[in-house]
Amino acid sequence: MNWKTFILGVTAGFAAGYATKQVLEQSGPPSPEKILDVVKAAVKKDGKIYGSWILMKPETYQKYDLDYEVYKGGITRSINNTQEQFEFVADATTGTIIDLISKK
Structure with a gap:
């Protein structure tokens, strides 16, 4: 496995998870x-x-x-x-x- 690909995948997953969390917090009840x-x-x-x-x-x-x-x-x-x-x-x-x- 290429380490650059692995790190890129982990970073993309973290960014997507964080973005999803922000959207859910804004759309849910206060x-x-x-x-x-x-x-x-x-x-x-x-x-x-x-x-x-x-x-x-x-x-x-x-x-x-x-x-x-x-x-x-x-x-x-x-x-x-x-x-x-x-x-x-x-x-x-x-x-x-x-x-x-x-x-x-």
């Missing part, structure tokens, strides 16, 4: 961490984020007689030295924020 990043970016516009959390297991959620698979989480931010807490509900398949509830 991860809970990605959804949390999106929510934090939206809430961060108005104040500094102090803490955040997200449940890693999707749950069933109903709004307006529609059922969704969602991730639930929360964020604490500070505006004018006052802390605010929010809970959010985000669609597990699209990452869209369905509810953002202020906890006072």
Whole structure:
């Protein structure tokens, strides 16, 4: 066996595997961490984020007689030295924020 051919084959296989992984990650549903990043970016516009959390297991959620698979989480931010807490509900398949509830 020619070593150059072997190395070329291994390199091509690695490149194809990596490209396939990237395509699958982009086409699949967003991860809970990605959804949390999106929510934090939206809430961060108005104040500094102090803490955040997200449940890693999707749950069933109903709004307006529609059922969704969602991730639930929360964020604490500070505006004018006052802390605010929010809970959010985000669609597990699209990452869209369905509810953002202020906890006072």
